Amino acid sequence: MKTNSLSRHSVTGTRFRLLPQAPYITLGTEPETVWISTPAGETLPGPADARAYVVDPIDKPLPYGGRLMPPFRGPVHAPALPDAEGHFDYLPVDSREFRAAHMFAAVRFTLDVWEAYFGHRIDWHFSSHFERLELITFLDWDNAHSGFGFIEAGYGRCNNGNGKRYSLNFDVMAHEVGHSIIFATVGTPPNGTIWTDDYRSFHESASDLIALLSALHLDSVLHRLLDSTKGNLYRYNELGRFGELSNTEQIRLACNDVKMSDLHGLGDHGRSLPLTGAVFDFLVEMFQTNLVEQRLLRPEVASLSHDVRCSLSAENFIQAEFAGAFLDHPVEFRQALERARDHVGLFLVRTWQQLSPGQLDHRMIAAAMLEAEASMGGRYLAELADCLQWRELLPDSSSVLHDRAFPVPILVESSAHQ
Numbered sequence: 153m154k155t156n157s158l159s160r161h162s163v164t165g166t167r168f169r170l171l172p173q174a175p176y177i178t179l180g181t182e183p184e185t186v187w188i189s190t191p192a193g194e195t196l197p198g199p200a201d202a203r204a205y206v207v208d209p210i211d212k213p214l215p216y217g218g219r220l221m222p223p224f225r226g227p228v229h230a231p232a233l234p235d236a237e238g239h240f241d242y243l244p245v246d247s248r249e250f251r252a253a254h255m256f257a258a259v260r261f262t263l264d265v266w267e268a269y270f271g272h273r274i275d276w277h278f279s280s281h282f283e284r285l286e287l288i289t290f291l292d293w294d295n296a297h298s299g300f301g302f303i304e305a306g307y308g309r310c311n312n313g314n315g316k317r318y319s320l321n322f323d324v325m326a327h328e329v330g331h332s333i334i335f336a337t338v339g340t341p342p343n344g345t346i347w348t349d350d351y352r353s354f355h356e357s358a359s360d361l362i363a364l365l366s367a368l369h370l371d372s373v374l375h376r377l378l379d380s381t382k383g384n385l386y387r388y389n390e391l392g393r394f395g396e397l398s399n400t401e402q403i404r405l406a407c408n409d410v411k412m413s414d415l416h417g418l419g420d421h422g423r424s425l426p427l428t429g430a431v432f433d434f435l436v437e438m439f440q441t442n443l444v445e446q447r448l449l450r451p452e453v454a455s456l457s458h459d460v461r462c463s464l465s466a467e468n469f470i471q472a473e474f475a476g477a478f479l480d481h482p483v484e485f486r487q488a489l490e491r492a493r494d495h496v497g498l499f500l501v502r503t504w505q506q507l508s509p510g511q512l513d514h515r516m517i518a519a520a521m522l523e524a525e526a527s528m529g530g531r532y533l534a535e536l537a538d539c540l541q542w543r544e545l546l547p548d549s550s551s552v553l554h555d556r557a558f559p560v561p562i563l564v565e566s567s568a569h570q
């Protein structure tokens with residue numbers, strides 16, 4: 153698998169520590185040691201490397217936008233320094249320097265994951281203007297955003313009054329650099345183009361999926377996810393929970409039951425839910441198919457679990473079946489999930505490579521997804537079509553596809569399930 157390159161970084165890269173869940177979401181969360189691809193010794197104080205650099209302003213009252221653009225020229229705090237071997241994983245979690253290192257590591261880790269899936273370096277879409285991505289660790293603004301040459305992480309307060317720094321939220325940082333990855337790979341709409349609602353919601357969905365799959369490269373996330381669900385991933389769990397706490401504090405769910413016909417009145421984030429949910433369902437279907445094919449899970453249990461999607465009241469019978477199977481084969485469960493994760497990563501790359509920026513609509517995206525899966529051999533094409541159809545992302549959404557009678561011609565030609 154392409155992402156084996158991540159483990160190679162443990163030989164040559166730089167060590168950091170990442171929080172798999174922001175401390176203001178999950179108290180007491182422990183950081184996990186990760187490696188980024190930049191060799192120790194080449195990750196400089198800041199941190200900084202050839203792709204990104206951290207700026208920790210003493211005072212930045214306004215976010216970038218309009219005529220306010222990088223680089224930041226005001227006074228800054230002292231940078232985080234590497235240890236004698238060139239690593240940053242020694243920094244105390246409650247230090248200012250840790251926050252700088254955390255933001256940098258979250259962004260660079262995510263970029264490493266997706267460069268491995270793409271199979272090549274991803275050049276920034278702003279590279280004609282700025283050589284590197286500027287990472288602003290703090291400004292007095294209750295939000296986080298990415299733009300032309302920068303990501304900024306603000307600060308807010310939870311309902312209980314506790315502070316929340318978005319630089320410490322891996323999901324938020326991965327989502328924001330996800331936008332940059334999509335701009336770099338799908339392209340930027342030409343100047344003057346009006347962005348359609350579908351294009352905006354595609355961007356949000358793609359960025360969420362980039363964050364979701366990147367989080368699944370964290371050992372602690374994989375471990376806790378499987379341990380808490382026993383592999384019954386349609387149950388609500390942290391995989392489907394996203395941390396982009398915007399100024400409306402909207403927490404979106406990848407594990408959702410939103411269909412296209414439910415979108416009336418929703419904004420970009422809300423409109424992204426069916427697409428994100430379809431890919432999440434596809435991931436779970438593939439994972440369960442892997443388990444069934446290895447005779448680790450009975451096919452009737454996998455089928456039943458579909459009927460309780462995201463329900464907290466999943467039947468005890470189903471959960472007990474998953475729990476028993478997981479207890480017997482925890483390593484195989486993890487490997488099955490990693491295979492599904494990496495298939496989805498490559499599948500998304502092939503999907504995005506077919507799209508052009510700007511004038512997208514959800515049916516074009518769904519068609520590209522079917523084409524992508526077909527180009528990878530089409531083994532999971534029927535499952536994918538089911539997921540898209542259930543979300544009403546394909547034409548003739550009134551059809552029920554349990555008999556695999558989906559109406560898209562390409563499927564009939566390519567499906568391994570025919």
Ligand SMILES: [Zn+2]
Pocket residue numbers: 327331355356359396
């Ligand atoms: Zn976003």
